[in-house]
Amino acid sequence: MSAIPQGLPGAANPDSDPQETREWLDALSAVIQAEGGERAHQLLEQLLEHARESSIDMPFSANTGYVNTIEADQEERCPGNIEIEERLRAYMRWNAMAMVVKANRHNPEDGGDLGGHIGSFASLAHMFGAGFNHFWHAESENHGGDCLYIQGHVSPGVYARAYLEGRLTEEQLLNFRQEVDGKGLSSYPHPKLMPEFWQFPTVSMGLGPLMAIYQARFLKYLHARGIANTENRKVWVFCGDGEMDEVESLGAIGLAARENLDNLVFVINCNLQRLDGPVRGNGKIVQELEGEFRGAGWNVIKLLWGKEWDALLARDKDGALRKLMMDTLDGDYQSFKANDGAYVRKNFFGKDPRTLEMVAKMSDDDIWNLKRGGHDPQKVYAAYHAAVNHKGQPTVLLIKTVKGFGMGKVGEGKNTVHQTKKLIDEDIKAFRDRFNIPVPDSELANIPFYKPADDTPEMQYLHARRKALGGYLPHRRTKADESFTVPSLETFKAVIEPTAEGREISTTQAYVRFLTQLLRDKALGPRVVPILVDEARTFGMEGLFRQVGIYNPAGQNYTPVDKDQVMYYREDKAGQILQEGINEAGGMSSWIAAATSYSTSNRIMVPFYVYYSMFGFQRIGDLAWAAGDMQARGFLLGGTSGRTTLNGEGLQHEDGHSHILAGTIPNCISYDPTFAHEVAVIMQDGLKRMVEKQENVFYYLTLLNENYPMPGLTAGTEAQIIKGMYLLEEGAAAVTPRVNLLGSGTILRESIAAKKLLEDEWGVAANVWSCPSFNELGRDGQAAERYNLLHPMEPAQVPFVTQQLQPHAGPVIASTDYMKAYAEQIRAFVPKGRAYKVLGTDGFGRSDFRSKLREHFEINRHYIVVAALRALADEGTVPVAKVAEAIAKYGIKADKINPLYA
DSSP states (O other): OOOOOTTSBTTTBOOSOHHHHHHHHHHHHHHHHHHOHHHHHHHHHHHHHHHHHTTOOOOOOOOOOSSOSSOGGGOOOOOSOHHHHHHHHHHHHHHHHHHHHHHTTSOGGGTSOOOOOSHHHHHHHHHHHHIIIIIOOOSBTTBOOOEEEOOGGGHHHHHHHHHHTTSSOHHHHHTBTOOTTSOSBOSSOOTTTSTTTOOOOOOSTTHHHHHHHHHHHHHHHHHHTTSOOOTTOOEEEEEETGGGGSHHHHTTHHHHHHTTOTTEEEEEEEOSBOSSSBSSTTSOHHHHHHHHHHHHTOEEEEEOBOGGGHHHHHTOTTSHHHHHHHHSOHHHHHHHHTSOHHHHHHHTGGGSHHHHHHTTTSOHHHHHTOOBGGGOHHHHHHHHHHHHTOOSSOEEEEEEOOTTTTOGGGTTTOTTGGGOOOOOHHHHHHHHHHHTOOOOGGGGGGOOOOOOOTTSHHHHHHHHHHHHTTSOSSOOOSSOSOOOOOOOGGGGHHHHSOOOTTOOBOHHHHHHHHHHHHHTOTTTGGGEEEEESSOTTTTTOTHHHHHHOEEOTTOOOSOOTTTTSTTOOOEETTOOBEEOOSOHHHHHHHHHHHHTHHHHTSOOOEEEEEEEGGGSHHHHHHHHHHHHHTTOOSEEEEESOSSSSSTTTOTTTOOSSHHHHHTTSTTEEEEOOOSHHHHHHHHHHHHIIIIISOOSOEEEEEOOOOOBOOOOOOTTOHHHHHHTOEEEEOOOTTOSSEEEEEEOGGGHHHHHHHHHHHHHHSOOEEEEEEOSOHHHHHHHHHHHHHHHHHOTTSOOOOOHHHHHHTTSOSOEEEEOSSOHHHHHTTGGGSOTTOOEEEEOOOSOOOOSOHHHHHHHTTOSHHHHHHHHHHHHHHTTSSOTHHHHHHHHHTTOOTTSOOTTTO
16 A cells, blocks of 8 residues: 555545545445456546546556555466476576586686576576466467577576476586587577577666567567567566666667557566665665556556465455555565564564564464565466466566575575675585475585486476477577578669769668669568668658558558658558667667567568667667677668768767777678669678578678769679779879779778879879778688688688789778778788878767868878878888978868867
């Protein structure tokens, strides 16, 4: 029973007619008793609506009392054998504990500590047991399989179950967190490291809840578009109450309610503790989260108290116990479970003579055994049953537990429990006794894993339950069963041919033309998922609104303001575009759901997520890393890229580093193309790798909003484009001295202009090289160096950069619209003895015209000429005075502040 808000009768304002108030309350009580809570709820809703219609100022609270949502007599009974499940759970607790403790007892010379967590799984073992035994379906002929986003810190408990199931060996358990030799188990859920086991990565914390919401929405999308039947599938998300402080955890709950994602179930383990101490020592995290979710439109089920409390609550006629439960702070609840029954009697029940009298005939042990709801298997089952059968809303289960449940004095309810990974023999003995593990004293020091014989009732029950649910979980599909043939490069003829004389387009337009053509492919077109974050018009993609529609489960119940236009804003129940609004994290989460659909839904989908490049990897870097872990396949496209291309926007919009960030993800293949034909070649090759070959890579391309003529594809350069470097223009024959100008993106055009200046004004011949990917060139060179290091007796491999430049004499000057570190990656692979100079855009962005920005960052054609002359002067080919002459000629301010610090 919540406190009475100020301004209402019973608070600051006295009740003007207590007798009438009592009559209303008695009437409501009579309805509850005679017709049940549902009827009472209906009456209250109608009364409240009538009050609103009469403009009566209504008090608002999204909270209910601090008791279980489901009354004891309304609980669905668990059909399983609770005694057998309890024994199995005990074995899993023991094996999970043993795994962590063993990992931290060996190799003292190597630091000894491998980490791991015992307390988190100890607190939610009952929740996992209910799910694995009764609710979570594996992929089978009759079911697409449920998606499990498992809290990262509880991985030992999942491994412990898989060990009993025979899916993991004792050797693997002994190698927990020891993965280098290929025998171990990953610290947390990592699909990359355990590709047939973990479905989703859920660390860093907060990413699991966010990604899961968009996963649930994507399952609805697949069903609405007739691509896969997903109507019986559920997305289960396990979170800690402390994890909900991560902004990503709650950031998309409004979307889940707005789109009626009743296939989504959040299970928040409310053990009241985060890593260092209480989540809300001075408050009540359960009530806070209830308000957040109920206010957002979710179905909220609270499970706070175990069955031992039912009789006490039934006797609580005057609400004294309920009030005490509500008034007690989380910090105090934590201290109760860190002490004993006598402490609870005195410091909880003893706060009110009425509640103290309730437990007068109970022993201290009886009081201690008053469990929290998350440790009651029957009540957990009932809560899960209510969640999966609720329609029209997502459901959140707020389940109260004790962190470190069963660990005793070493950790149960203690602030230190999260870091507790080493137990002494005395603690291990107490753990064994608490859960009746059949391990003799003589073996305790070895902390042996325990696994019953295959013919025991426990093991037969374990396998039977999973057989009934379609198989074992977690389990991950590594390839889709279906296949597609990617359209040939010739299909994209409009993109790879030169632009007509007098015509100019941008690489963004080239991408849109490529995408539009791909959408026309009868087989693969329906599998394309265009994803936007409210920038379709910026990127010239508004034509797709009419062509394929924007997905909205409600359709379009209004008349769009631009209905009379050809490219009007069209929403549709079967729309193909995912329009996420101004929401980069949401866009990336949708992209991840589509990019891993081959695994989660056995359907190959091809997502294209386009955004301002500055708002890409910088904003969603952690999600991009998670995408790598999940083996995502798809295209990320950074529009208006580079630090000098976006007129007028300034510091927070100018991207000069996304390629550096993209390069940190091993399976992200990144390109900074200059021309339309490069875009087409790269994307068609990406489709072949990701769709036809089902390779676990994803692509990042930066696109430009700058219009210029496109030269078209020169036959025979396709493979070089993909490798990252090809000769675009060769310098005048038989002219010396010579230089090589390398560039990518928009600044390649400055290199082309510099070539003309060098040849016309300084008598220097220049080869111009288009380098669509310094990242790929760098990786290729490093791979060659590694091979040569480890194979000293074999013929040396030659980096591709070296192969390309070797026949072409002269210094090398690389210029990009990115930080110097981007092009610096290939320095070691420039042929020996050649000068290598790099120009880039280190420093904060700013707004101005492109020409002024390129002057500011010292990457325009004049600086390229100066760099080329300086390189020639350094090798003694031209007088150094020529460099000074060029600086004066082009009006370069030699003493201006370094743009890095400007």
